[in-house]
Amino acid sequence: AAEEGFDIEDVEGAIEEAGHGPLPVLAVVGRPNVGKSTLVNRIIGRREAVVEDKPGVTRDRVTYEAEWAGRRFKVVDTGGWEQDVLGIDASVAAQAEYAIEAADAVVFVVDAKVGATDTDEAVVRLLRKAGKPVVLCANKVDGPSGEADASYLWSLGLGEPQPVSALHGRGTGDMLDRVLEALPEAPAQTFGTAVGGPRRIALIGRPNVGKSSLLNKVAGEDRVVVNELAGTTRDPVDELIELGGVTWKFVDTAGIRKRVHLQQGADYYASLRTAAAVEKAEVAVILVDASESISVQDQRIVTMAVEAGRAIVVAYNKWDTLDEERRYYLEREIETELGQVAWAPRVNVSAQTGRHMEKLVPAIETALAGWETRVPTGRLNAFLGELAAAHPHPVRGGKQPRILFGTQAGTKPPRFVLFASGFIEAGYRRFIERRLREEFGFEGTPIHISVRVRE
Numbered sequence: 001a002a003e004e005g006f007d008i009e010d011v012e013g014a015i016e017e018a019g020h021g022p023l024p025v026l027a028v029v030g031r032p033n034v035g036k037s038t039l040v041n042r043i044i045g046r047r048e049a050v051v052e053d054k055p056g057v058t059r060d061r062v063t064y065e066a067e068w069a070g071r072r073f074k075v076v077d078t079g080g081w082e083q084d085v086l087g088i089d090a091s092v093a094a095q096a097e098y099a100i101e102a103a104d105a106v107v108f109v110v111d112a113k114v115g116a117t118d119t120d121e122a123v124v125r126l127l128r129k130a131g132k133p134v135v136l137c138a139n140k141v142d143g144p145s146g147e148a149d150a151s152y153l154w155s156l157g158l159g160e161p162q163p164v165s166a167l168h169g170r171g172t173g174d175m176l177d178r179v180l181e182a183l184p185e186a187p188a189q190t191f192g193t194a195v196g197g198p199r200r201i202a203l204i205g206r207p208n209v210g211k212s213s214l215l216n217k218v219a220g221e222d223r224v225v226v227n228e229l230a231g232t233t234r235d236p237v238d239e240l241i242e243l244g245g246v247t248w249k250f251v252d253t254a255g256i257r258k259r260v261h262l263q264q265g266a267d268y269y270a271s272l273r274t275a276a277a278v279e280k281a282e283v284a285v286i287l288v289d290a291s292e293s294i295s296v297q298d299q300r301i302v303t304m305a306v307e308a309g310r311a312i313v314v315a316y317n318k319w320d321t322l323d324e325e326r327r328y329y330l331e332r333e334i335e336t337e338l339g340q341v342a343w344a345p346r347v348n349v350s351a352q353t354g355r356h357m358e359k360l361v362p363a364i365e366t367a368l369a370g371w372e373t374r375v376p377t378g379r380l381n382a383f384l385g386e387l388a389a390a391h392p393h394p395v396r397g398g399k400q401p402r403i404l405f406g407t408q409a410g411t412k413p414p415r416f417v418l419f420a421s422g423f424i425e426a427g428y429r430r431f432i433e434r435r436l437r438e439e440f441g442f443e444g445t446p447i448h449i450s451v452r453v454r455e
Ligand code: GDP
Pocket: 030, 031, 032, 033, 034, 035, 036, 037, 038, 039, 078, 079, 080, 139, 140, 141, 142, 164, 165, 166, 167, 168
């Protein structure tokens, strides 16, 4: 591929970068005010967003991408919630539990100036139970005189405390080195231990769309008790359910059934739970209440699944309640509000009557097939050649940027790298995506296209 002015190393580098599989997940947990958000900002090298958030404002984004020493991973930030009606211990425990569930490794942040509190001890018990690798971050060690404070935290029994000043950056590099040692290359949740096991489904959607009703309906009499099945993990929050002769793992079903009535922070928990479930799953079945207007919250959930790169099915529930008028408006709303997943298989169901339940599995299988599709390089380039001949990029400044060649760098979801002779406009990129979908399917999957421009 040293053709057309790209040297082979650039090409290989670009393919490797674009082809990365799903990233391992790091959760940052701890009490309020120990400096989690400040630390997350350091880790992801960001100056915007998190710290700007005003108290009480719901943050729907909890997962960020980060890179250290050439390795990429995701960070789940749990700093965005307020202490709520549950009381401090319960709130810390609840948010930590969700985050730890979804994580491959955990940074546990303690305020070294304050020392270990009872709440910290409670989190330590959760961490022990989860058995995930932990890096203990002794934060607010702003100078050498604070090192002694950090050493008191040996008492937590989590190994060596890493003295850090999230605020000034002191010690964060050493801590991140430890994090990389603790993090697996690929997420175990998604691709390690579970390879060859049941496919993993996250059933997500805003409160009251009918998630637990649907789960009960599909599980029916055939509900499989998780630890009865040999060789499966005894993860109490996941549930094995046989559908269409195949066993599927519904992840984080405890989260679906759990009825924690929270006043403050409920939306934040819901976001965290959705993010956690999505991280653990291969395919997200997004439930939308068809009887009500599609909301911003529905859109956020869709965005979360798309950004996580999961296979997606959209199920419109409560179909039994729809009259003709509502049906008419629903179709308009789907077009205008959910255009970002126009490619996802759609099923119109009723968890109450059981309507179209049998269509769920074929839709899930379609989405997973799209998610795993690989287009051979020869076919891709024949397609790109025809595309460029029939619909060349518009001429800009007397020049015509061309796609020179391309390759699919990865799957789950499909990722493409295109090499171009000049800047390719967003409109033309969207056109390429549309045509790729028409040609190769990709039903039910986001696709990533990155473009490299010859220098
Ligand atoms: P969170 O609630 O755990 O997310 O905590 P924040 O990141 O919001 O930090 C709480 C407070 O501690 C803020 O006022 C931060 O500026 C402060 N803080 C965070 N990290 C450090 C640090 O390393 N040293 C000092 N001195 N203060 C810090």
